[in-house]
Amino acid sequence: MTIRCEIVSQDRTVFTGDVDIVVLPGAGGEMGVLPKHAPVLTTLKYGLIKVRKGGKEEVFTVAGGVAEVQPDIVTVLADAAENVDEIDEARADAARKRAEEALKKGVPADNDAYLAMEAALRKSNLRLDAVRRYRKNSRSPYSSEQ
DSSP: OOEEEEEEOSSSEEEEEEESEEEEEETTEEEEEOTTOOOEEEEEEEEEEEEEETTEEEEEEEEEEEEEEETTEEEEEESSEEEGGGOOHHHHHHHHHHHHHHHHTTOOTTSHHHHHHHHHHHHHHHHHHHHHHHOTTOOOTTOSOO
16 A cells, blocks of 8 residues: 655655655654555654655655645645755755855844845755765765765
């Protein structure tokens, strides 16, 4: 028995498929969803979505959003989401460095630009951590697979 999973970001459908389990970074903590799960609506925090089918697992980063769980389908409407295998590590690292530099300049904490840079830093750190943990061909100097 499987459950349908659809992960949609603001600009595209990131994943659609029938899977055995979906693991979500819910606002109240990590949440595993199996077929015939009780209906739930939850907000998502920055984190990883894992989908498993058979012996294969796919991992996606998600930067907020909501998930609706029904007995036969999980629908994720993400603020931003992407498959870990699609992350451009160099671009994510450059974004992290830009955000760190902007934050070092001492922008006031109530400023929208500060909050945007803080969110960008969280997102780029999430993306880099995901690549380092889950991508087998990561070329990161921090990777444990050297």
